[in-house]
Amino acid sequence: MKNRFKKVTKQFLTGGLFILFVFPASTNYELRSFGFGAGGGSLDSTTYSLEGILGEQSASVSSNSYNVRAGLLGVQTAHIPPAPSLTNPSSWYNKLKLIIDTGGNPSDTVFAVAISNNNWATTNWVQSDNTVGASLGIEDYQTYANWGGASGENIIGLDPNTTYWVRVKAWQGEFSESGLGPQASAATVNVSIDFDIDVSSSDTETAAPYALPFGTLSIGSVNTPSTKVWVDIDTNAQYGGYIYLSDNNSGLLSASTSYTIDGVTGNLGSLPEGFGAQSSTDIETSGGPLTAISPYNNSSENVGIIDTTIRELYSTSGNPITGGRGSFLLKAKPSNTAPASADYTDTLTIIAAGTF
Template sequence: MLRLKTNFKTVKNINKKFIIFVLFICFVWNSRRYVFSDDVGSQNYKIKDLSVGSIGGENLSSSGGYRIMISIGDNANDDRFIGTSYKLGVGPLYNWMATAPSIKCFAASAGDSTVDCDDPDVKPDGMVEVCGEGGCFDRAHFELYNENNPSDTLYSVQITTDPDWSTWNYIDASTFLIESAESHDINDYITESSWESQNFNILGLTPGTTYYIRATALHGDFTESGPGPSKNATTAYPKITFDIDIAGTSGQNSETSAPYSIDIGEIGVGSVTTAPNLIWLDLGSNSLGGSFIHVKDRNSGLFSESKNYTIISANANLDTQPEGYGLVQYFSGQVYLGPLVVETDFGRGGNTVGGISTTARQIYNSSSNPIYKGRAGIYLKAKASVSAPASSDYSDEITFTSFGVF
């Protein structure tokens, strides 16, 4: 029995030593594994070149998984952080970045909405207010949502014709023209107020084309956000509209169809006769150099074939001239832009008429500007002298032509 007791003690002591040794090794190994940020230096040591590598994570969510924050500045890899209408910034990096801006409104043609725009120049009727009939064919207007970024935040604008954004260019902040990535630099980042100080902050576009734009924000070095959501707009085509109507002085809003004719009635000898109906003209255009209306006639006056006699048309005051025939303005105006201006010879009023002939001459212009819904009314007046042969077949054919400078 003594022998067995002695052997048991020996084995027990060996196991104690082994257990103590193992615990000691584990303690030493674990104590060297962790270094906390407040332990990197002391009176006895200093750890240099301290760095933090990527920390692993596991996909634990039943919805497809997520990853906890890895290295500082890295994104969490969770599909739920990015959607079709949002993007969540995860990690400390996003505390330093500017907030990605969105596009408040983007418009070019008459069909593009400006409901969300703040600029009163494009409300309530949209881009026809600044570009004329049809809207803009080579330029556009946009405004930003700053998403509560500070007022001195700078913004860069990207543009493409590709809805998938596989490629894109930039807007030059000085010229507002499209520039390549190679030409894009820090000078193309300007404040929201600088971008929106212009009616047109994108120039040089192609007519009849859909464009997409989006913006990034920068507030301090190394803080540029990713691009925010995009909006699209479609440019118009160069356009001019022109119409003729025949109606009385109350017919400013009348619409009549061809063929157009006016019966002057019986022309009195020695007195001025004014046709009861007026010639009404409609003019609209997005031509940047303005639009014009010219007039000419077939006979250079009222011609009687049966009598082979012409009451000549010329610039004249019919109150003082024995005979004459011509046009004089009753009214002109427009809804936006222009203005529509009558040429001097046709705008003297009263019975002072402008003469017409087989050579076209200008009667109206839009002051070298685009115009939207221009409207003019013109009297036709005539006077016969005592020497003019009486006849029922005095007539003329008047032609109006419109054109624009694009």
């Protein structure tokens, strides 16, 4: 029995374990503890700063309205921006107003804007020039100030009568880009131009057919009917609308005598003969303004020529307009040599157009 005990003891001692704990160290630092699992910590000296999280990473938590990312990356990632503002404040057909919400990110944060016209079946990106493109370049990340700040920017080159959705993501420093935030949406409208003509001595609506009687033309005198031609224009054309004037006969034609009182530009008070138009009024509700174009914007007996050439009569000054309404007079002066006739007539053509 004594010998057997010695043998067991010897085997136990031979199989013993010796564990030596050594802490990492250098002339600059010493790391004296380790954390495993979901722990971590930070160390500092005059020459370095060490931050870390050791062990496994807990699962991310998310829903339709938020996402919580665990671990160091989740702490360093920029805040996901809230939904931006996307509006159509002026019935635009080719642009929308975007205002970004920073979501509390620092001022040096840059943002990228995703955009879709099919509810994210495909995703495009707002470019640095505010157009829409398929790719996202480094130059398309811009600061809040570059995105227009509180005033925002217009996303341009959009399709008419289309709904667009936008989402924003943030990036502040390396390895910190956030995911896309919640969406906002707005729609463009169709292109439009509305035009109407009235013929009346007062500002009132009239129906076709339109006729403006001169009555008896006095030889050697300027004849001005009290009846005016009124024109209405409304358009959302980005570069404005125009109203043009032309005629069939280049003046007042008497078919029975084959004589024409020619259209002219000038002062009928001093010219021996002529026929022309003169703007009387031009107003608008908003936009524009509606403006008579030279030589039709004169007074007294000064007129602009009416002939078969299509000539610009009114302009909305390169802007969309609402409630534009103008009126113009016709003036005629037959010379002493003009043959008397009851059939001096002309047909006017008035055209409205927009630059979209």
